[in-house]
Amino acid sequence: MSTIVGIDLGTTNSLVAYIKGDRPEIIPNEQGKRLTPSVVALDKTGKLHVGETAKNQLIAMPERTIAEVKRLMGTSRKIRIADREYTPQEVSGFILRKLKDDAERTLGHKIEEAVITVPAYFTDAQRQATKDAGELAGFKVERILNEPTAAALAYGLDHLDKEQYILVYDLGGGTFDVSVLEMFEGVLDVKASAGNNALGGSDFDRRIVDFLVKQFERDHGIDLSRDIRAMARMKGAAEQAKHEISTLDTTSILLPFLATAGAGPLSLECEFSREQFELLVDDLIRSTLEPIEKALHDAKLAPEQIHEVVLVGGSSRIPLVQRILVEKFGKEPKRGVNPDEAIALGAAVQAGIKAGAGSFGSKGGEDARGIMITDVCPYTLGVEVVATSGFQKMSGMFSAIIQRNSTIPVSRTETYSTTADGQSHVDIKVYQGESRLVKNNTFIDQYTIDGIPQGGAGSERINVTFTYDVNGILQVRTKVLSTGKEATLTIERSAERMSEAERKVARDRVEKEWTLRLPPPSAPMAPMSATGSGPGAGAAEGGVKAIVASAERRAKELTGEPRAKLEDLILQLKRAVARGEAMDIVRLDEELTNFLFELG
């Protein structure tokens, strides 16, 4: 039997799930964790690390580590890690390759197919790039599924008997989505989606880091914004503080030895309160209200008509988020579904539907209806046209072909005419967006139809057909009515898309680097050293050993409290190494290094 897995490929964390019996279940990674950090790193020996071990290296070796690659998907940006260059698809491919490996190890057989989720508001290029990444990892990508839709599936599974309108609010690490759905008799009908592809928890982290940088500059006159290691440490501390103040009123941020000045090492130490945080991010969090209003408007619903607000994404844990939703909807949002896991679980449900798992989703005998879902195209799609008004011709106008929030799959045709005398070709420029002017919309792709019989302006007519499939991927067909000549624009040909040959090369590269990585599958997790010996098992232990040895030598020269403190740190570090706890090793190694430095 073949299993199709469901994957949430997140900005910060990724998860993989499958259907066990008739319930979706998260598959833990090699380290036994349910969330795998979406981080890729190369260690000093050039070996690849993905997930937890890569994230541990982020602070020690930021230039060898890449996080948040999802924000670059669909662009032609190259990513430098150490001395190598990758495309965003390849980096995402490594993350997916790891999830595949973890799933295969847990389930004990090969996995070839996957449903991968993307933000509902992802553009065509971003979806294509995600699909490519899946293929680079060796998956057949069964389906690209919208994240809030996946979350609704996971929620819907437990509420099959309800008839209600729900709003999914998904605020993750890098993206925000909102979807409004109608649920009845096991059918989930997406009415509207809206969002912001560039808003999430990492923007909140950045605001905190900016605040810390300013504070440090005010206190010490040193600008840390170009110090990549200090910035990485501040980002780590910012995220941790942000998490803490979701439950506490205040916390403290302490970063020893962040910079050096004439007088010696300088530390950053401050109290950080929830109130301060809310002032820093108030505008960002309140900006999520606008997509909510847009989605409600398109779904033709008032806030009072929403029965349930379902929270998804790690950032939905922020109390201010919950407060603005209570203000807006007059009721507490739902915390029933685990906000970190809902999307992957829903993707597995979709995979289960795809695999045709019979009475899947039903609760047994009397309720064998299962679950079904429809989705929408979240933005308007159209082409650039020249509009005539009186004697004036206005170019750069946008003509909509598929209206936003049409139920998908959808196919629509519009007819256009030539605009100039003797015109023999027409440029079809495809855009998405809501503006009447193409310059305010997002360009998708273009191509030229030629061989049009020349005649007077307006004498030739051309049908343009847009087909938007369930994966959210667009196909454009044209037909010159007088000659019957047809053409198909496959967005696959667009600049950011790789050719079949390039894909094959990239696929081999992902597989090769994955297989060559350290540690080998059976070895325990490699502890790492923040002193820069690299996370390869041997190298790291070597690095830690060296620092321990020099600390032991130094301790012998000391007396009193400094000696006691040094010996305590040495002992703690040795214990962490013995337990193989990479996070502790990195932290203690750093503490020890800093302390040695302070001692001079």
Ligand SMILES: Nc1ncnc2c1ncn2[C@@H]1O[C@H](COP(=O)(O)OP(=O)(O)OP(=O)(O)O)[C@@H](O)[C@H]1O
């Ligand atoms: N308790 C918490 N309080 C505040 N923020 C939190 C908390 N827990 C997690 N987060 C934030 O949630 C974000 C990660 O959420 P999640 O895993 O849902 O995102 P993602 O799926 O990786 O990103 P995206 O869906 O945008 O691609 C991070 O920015 C993290 O700091």
Ligand SMILES: [Mg+2]
């Ligand atoms: Mg997410």
